[in-house]
Structures are given as C-alpha cells and as structure tokens.
Amino acid sequence: MAISKKREKVTVVEVAAAAGVSISAVSRAFSNGSCSPLMREKVFKAAKALDYKPNRLARGLKAKSSLIGILVTDFENPAYLPILQQFSAQIQQRNCHSLLVNASENQSVSEALELVMEYHIDGLIVTATSLPQVLVDACKAQNIPVVCFARNSLSNGASAVYCDNLINGQLAADHLLDQGYKKPAFVSGPIAALTSRERQRGFINRLVERGCHDWQIIEGGSHSYDAGFNATCKLLELQDKPDSIFFTDDIMACGGMDAARYRFGLAVPNQLGIIGVDDIQLASSPAYQLSTIKQPFVQMVSACVETLFKQINEPEMLSEQVIFPCELIIRDSTQRVEL
Numbered sequence: 001m002a003i004s005k006k007r008e009k010v011t012v013v014e015v016a017a018a019a020g021v022s023i024s025a026v027s028r029a030f031s032n033g034s035c036s037p038l039m040r041e042k043v044f045k046a047a048k049a050l051d052y053k054p055n056r057l058a059r060g061l062k063a064k065s066s067l068i069g070i071l072v073t074d075f076e077n078p079a080y081l082p083i084l085q086q087f088s089a090q091i092q093q094r095n096c097h098s099l100l101v102n103a104s105e106n107q108s109v110s111e112a113l114e115l116v117m118e119y120h121i122d123g124l125i126v127t128a129t130s131l132p133q134v135l136v137d138a139c140k141a142q143n144i145p146v147v148c149f150a151r152n153s154l155s156n157g158a159s160a161v162y163c164d165n166l167i168n169g170q171l172a173a174d175h176l177l178d179q180g181y182k183k184p185a186f187v188s189g190p191i192a193a194l195t196s197r198e199r200q201r202g203f204i205n206r207l208v209e210r211g212c213h214d215w216q217i218i219e220g221g222s223h224s225y226d227a228g229f230n231a232t233c234k235l236l237e238l239q240d241k242p243d244s245i246f247f248t249d250d251i252m253a254c255g256g257m258d259a260a261r262y263r264f265g266l267a268v269p270n271q272l273g274i275i276g277v278d279d280i281q282l283a284s285s286p287a288y289q290l291s292t293i294k295q296p297f298v299q300m301v302s303a304c305v306e307t308l309f310k311q312i313n314e315p316e317m318l319s320e321q322v323i324f325p326c327e328l329i330i331r332d333s334t335q336r337v338e339l
Helices: 012-017 021-028 039-050 080-093 110-119 132-142 163-180 194-209 225-236 250-264 298-314
Strands: 066-073 098-101 123-126 146-149 159-163 184-188 216-219 244-247 273-278 293-294 321-324 328-331
Touching: 012 039, 012 225, 021 039, 039 244, 066 110, 080 293, 080 298, 098 273, 110 132, 110 184, 123 298, 146 298, 159 163, 163 184, 163 244, 163 273, 163 293, 184 194, 184 225, 216 225, 216 298, 225 244, 244 250, 250 273, 298 321
Parallel strands: 066 098, 066 123, 123 146, 146 159, 159 321, 184 216, 184 244, 244 273, 273 293
Antiparallel strands: 293 328
16 A cells, blocks of 8 residues: 655645735735635635645734744854844843744745744844845735844845945955965855855955955855865865865854864964854864954844834834944964964
8 A cells, every 4th residue: 555645734825826816915815804805715716726724823813923033044053042042032122022933954935934924923034044035025015024134135125234244255355365375265155145155255356456366266055064174175185275264154164174174184374274254152262263254243133123123113114224344353273373
C-alpha cells in the first residue's frame, strides 16, 4: 500500500493568486470585512479548491492585536540575540508583545507573510537581509507599517533604520591600505543581501580610488562562522593569495581568522589582516581581538521602535530613513608589528 505524502499547508498567498485578488481581499473575505459578494464568492471558491483552512485564532482577534511582528532570517549571526532581546524589552515597555516570524531557509517568505496577515499585527520590523515587495504591499493594504532594521529599504512604503553601508566599506578599505596591506579581499554574505552588496561596493570603489587594483571578491553564502571559515580556505588555497580580508560581518571574520591560523598556520595580522563588521561581544575577546566597523545597535533599536510606533499612531505618516554613523574599532587583527 502506497503511503501518501503529507500535504503542504496552503497559504493565503496561494488563495489570493488562485482567486485573482489581493492578499488583503482574502483576509477581508474570511474576517467578514468590507468585501463585495462577488469577490467573497471568488475567494471561497478558490479556498475550497485548494482546501485552504484559515487560522481561526487569528479570525477572532480584535482589530488592534498589540502584537509587533519581527521578521528574522539571520539566526546564525550572534549579533542578533542581544538585538532581539532589546526589541522585545522595548516593545513590552509600550504594552505590546513581540511575534517572532521566522523566514529562514526552512520557512518561505510566503509562509511568513501568512503569519503576518493572520495574526493582525500592528506593525512589522524586518531584520531580514532582503525584503520582498509583495510583503510590503500586503502590509500596506492592511495599514501595517514596516520598518527595516540595519539595512536600507529599496521597497516603496517601508521605513529603515541603518548605518550607511557604503561608508562602512570605505572605512574598511582605508584602514587596510593605511596599515600597509596591498592585496585585500572581500568575503560577502548571501548574494541577495543588500547590506553585503553595499559594503562590497563601498570597499572596492575606495580601493580603486586609492590606486589599489589587486583585490578579490568571494561569496560566503551565509552569515555564519562556517561560511567565513570555508570562504577563507578557498582564498588562501589560491596561488595569488590576499594579504588581508574584509568580512561582511564579525562572525564570518572569526571563522576566517581561525581558518588562517589553524588550517594554514598564518600569523594574524602580520601575514594576514582581518577586519569585520558589527563589533559583537566575541570580537573583543582575547581569542580574536578583531578590528571591526561598529554599528550602534542599542541606539538603532530604539530609533527603529520609535519610528514604528510613530507610524502606528499616525497612519498617514510617510516612510522615513534614519541613518546612523558607524565607527572603526582598531584591534590586534590589523595592527601589523612590521610593515
């Protein structure tokens, strides 16, 4: 007897596509909101054909849920644990609660979007490396403000609180060249990560401006220790090896430093300079003493929460960009003893 596979849960996004209506129209149809009989019929017909089961808990929620969604993809980056703690604390101070929405590899943005719609959140904070326009549009249709954290927003209708990542890359390039390194490399995060692309652009443009043309780029693939370790191994296995590496974040830089020291026996910083971004707690530990570009996360969290609640209380308020300065922190990983 053949065993049938468990059917994947049908999402509100699929129902909207099948019915030829917006996601918000599906939500209104099931919550007895403003919806024409014809549209409601189309939605119910599509839902029945797809065997869609709406979330009954969400249908019973009041218009204002006092829930703030936080969309997260970067669970491997240790920088985000204290950030999420700060978000949770500041949101609770405003008599609201956090709903963590996981949009990692194991959960698609479509599924995350369904959670956002079903639980009638009052606002959404996005810490993800990319922001699909479909998510912003769906939130706008429900009057749910969206604020991006630690990344610029290229999406129409979303606010953002971040450091200028072009300047971030420029600071790293200037520091490595000022320390006497001649052949720098850049290790990126996921190819879709806007922050990583902007840091790369700022880094490479500044190198070229200062007459350095012997540089390399390699994609790390994820914001993780292992990604930094593996990318560094690939760079150091090349015949034309770099003499310094700028990593798009600190945890990747820690992995890269360990690869250089323990896999290839290189001395950091004399044989290989390493610099990262974020200034996580591990960066200042005796094991790494990592030079880094510090982002003022505490102030950024406060600004992000303040911006979100202003837009919740003033629905007509236009989206805004809040940009913080970043700071070069120099430690042993780039302090060459002999140039």
